[in-house]
Amino acid sequence: MTESAPLQGVSLIENGWFIEKNAQWPGQANALEVKEVLLHKKTKFQDLLVFASAKHGNVIVLDGVIQITERDEMSYQEMLAHLPMFSAEKPTHVLIIGGGDGGVLREVVKHDTVEKVTWCEIDGDVVEAAKKYMPNVAIAVSNPKTELLVGDGVAFAESSKENSFDVIIVDSSDPVGPAEKLFSKEFYVNVHRILKPGGVVCSQGECLWLNEDLIDAMVTDYGACFASAEYASIQVPTYPSGQIGAFIARKAGTAGPASCRSPRREP
Amino acid sequence: MTESAPLQGVSLIENGWFIEKNAQWPGQANALEVKEVLLHKKTKFQDLLVFASAKHGNVIVLDGVIQITERDEMSYQEMLAHLPMFSAEKPTHVLIIGGGDGGVLREVVKHDTVEKVTWCEIDGDVVEAAKKYMPNVAIAVSNPKTELLVGDGVAFAESSKENSFDVIIVDSSDPVGPAEKLFSKEFYVNVHRILKPGGVVCSQGECLWLNEDLIDAMVTDYGACFASAEYASIQVPTYPSGQIGAFIARKAGTAGPASCRSPRREP
Numbered sequence: 218m219t220e221s222a223p224l225q226g227v228s229l230i231e232n233g234w235f236i237e238k239n240a241q242w243p244g245q246a247n248a249l250e251v252k253e254v255l256l257h258k259k260t261k262f263q264d265l266l267v268f269a270s271a272k273h274g275n276v277i278v279l280d281g282v283i284q285i286t287e288r289d290e291m292s293y294q295e296m297l298a299h300l301p302m303f304s305a306e307k308p309t310h311v312l313i314i315g316g317g318d319g320g321v322l323r324e325v326v327k328h329d330t331v332e333k334v335t336w337c338e339i340d341g342d343v344v345e346a347a348k349k350y351m352p353n354v355a356i357a358v359s360n361p362k363t364e365l366l367v368g369d370g371v372a373f374a375e376s377s378k379e380n381s382f383d384v385i386i387v388d389s390s391d392p393v394g395p396a397e398k399l400f401s402k403e404f405y406v407n408v409h410r411i412l413k414p415g416g417v418v419c420s421q422g423e424c425l426w427l428n429e430d431l432i433d434a435m436v437t438d439y440g441a442c443f444a445s446a447e448y449a450s451i452q453v454p455t456y457p458s459g460q461i462g463a464f465i466a467r468k469a470g471t472a473g474p475a476s477c478r479s480p481r482r483e484p
Numbered sequence: 485m486t487e488s489a490p491l492q493g494v495s496l497i498e499n500g501w502f503i504e505k506n507a508q509w510p511g512q513a514n515a516l517e518v519k520e521v522l523l524h525k526k527t528k529f530q531d532l533l534v535f536a537s538a539k540h541g542n543v544i545v546l547d548g549v550i551q552i553t554e555r556d557e558m559s560y561q562e563m564l565a566h567l568p569m570f571s572a573e574k575p576t577h578v579l580i581i582g583g584g585d586g587g588v589l590r591e592v593v594k595h596d597t598v599e600k601v602t603w604c605e606i607d608g609d610v611v612e613a614a615k616k617y618m619p620n621v622a623i624a625v626s627n628p629k630t631e632l633l634v635g636d637g638v639a640f641a642e643s644s645k646e647n648s649f650d651v652i653i654v655d656s657s658d659p660v661g662p663a664e665k666l667f668s669k670e671f672y673v674n675v676h677r678i679l680k681p682g683g684v685v686c687s688q689g690e691c692l693w694l695n696e697d698l699i700d701a702m703v704t705d706y707g708a709c710f711a712s713a714e715y716a717s718i719q720v721p722t723y724p725s726g727q728i729g730a731f732i733a734r735k736a737g738t739a740g741p742a743s744c745r746s747p748r749r750e751p
Contacts, residue, residue, distance in 0.1 A: 232498065243538065244517040245516055246501070247515070248503055248514070271510065426556070452717075452726065453726075454726060458719075
């Protein structure tokens with residue numbers, strides 16, 4: 218292990234509580250009471266911890282950062298999936314990058330317009346952990362419309378053909394670790410290229426209280442090639458500061474407003 | 485001390501972090517890194533702790549519950565004050581109940597229409613602590629329009645004349661401890677009585693994730709005698725789940741919509 222090795226999840230458990238101390242949000246931490254550690258392993262990419270909490274159901278932690286709890290997962294999954302899905306004219310082919318727990322996939326396949334979901338998650342161990350410890354989140358993993366590719370989303374976007382997807386959803390962890398390259402201008406140039414005209418991308422867009430500079434870069438710089446680039450706020454009680462955002466952008470090419478502030482379809 | 489005695493603030497400091505464990509939100513806790521304890525005393529009403537945090541400035545804690553940090557205080561003060569102030573036609577006489585740190589007062593006196601603010605805070609020690617350790621929050625305590633009455637807000641509302649106030653703001657702690665009686669139907673019957681026609685009350689309205697039943701009681705039961713009774717959501721990173729609400733209600737008696745969803749005045 219080097220000095221920059223990611224935190225070990227279990228080392229953040231003190232007196233029976235998981236305390237999410239992290240250099241990304243110095244001086245503040247969420248804490249959840251731990252009932253039982255269910256899994257702790259080094260995967261090929263990151264430190265994976267799953268624990269049963271006292272009041273929030275099972276919890277998945279990557280590199281010491283809470284990714285999802287069974288209690289409040291819907292607040293994130295629904296917004297990250299339905300914001301772009303209802304912003305697209307008729308989403309038939311959807312690409313999900315990340316989202317290893319399967320929660321965004323679960324929401325995407327609720328849309329009858331969908332014919333195929335290409336799902337590119339770098340860490341197959343996260344998918345397996347979700348299937349075992351969070352079955353109601355990973356419930357759509359075997360949906361016949363789904364093609365799961367375990368691999369690098371950045372490389373997948375580079376190699377995909379232009380005008381391939383109606384909606385792309387980037388459900389990533391924070392930009393420290395395996396998700397780092399998903400927060401770059403180069404990646405979004407490829408996302409733009411492989412979206413169909415009028416297509417929409419929606420990405421985990423970080424926290425207003427902690428990542429102002431990154432949010433600014435996403436909306437102004439990463440979003441520069443899009444017809445619109447916006448930030449939506451989502452409340453997630455178990456994320457740092459209780460808030461996270463969605464970066465949402467539309468490729469030019471269809472009639473109607475470029476903004477994603479109003480839905481283009483009825484549920 | 486009896487078994488039901490409130491938590492001692494300093495007992496929640498573990499390994500240099502204040503961890504807000506509390507029976508009101510079991511299994512979850514915010515944690516802030518502590519630089520130095522500045523004050524800890526039992527006042528006549530509650531356990532008062534002030535500490536300097538590593539990243540959030542000074543913090544005031546009552547009965548073990550974080551009330552305010554210098555870093556994010558504006559997110560709460562501005563919403564709790566300006567929602568009712570901009571909902572009123574021409575607020576000249578304002579009553580603040582609670583709000584011992586002076587933050588709501590600071591926002592209220594920014595409105596040029598205001599001629600007098602009656603401020604009823606039960607615990608004078610909190611006002612003194614804010615003046616000393618949070619001077620930028622307590623900055624308007626000596627404002628000449630302000631009359632500070634150190635006393636019980638429930639009794640004050642009972643004894644006040646009808647049609648006295650354009651706006652009433654109830655900036656209370658949680659309904660465990662000195663603020664308990666502020667969460668009752670009887671109190672809001674008096675608030676309604678002492679508001680002028682068309683007047684607006686806005687109260688700390690608790691958290692969507694933790695207090696669904698109480699919010700329902702406020703909006704449907706406490707709000708029954710008002711022309712409108714609504715809930716507004718506020719993001720406060722250092723409150724449990726990162727969210728708190730405002731209960732806002734208007735007394736009948738003026739033209740225009742009863743709802744407070746749109747401002748009645750320009751800034």
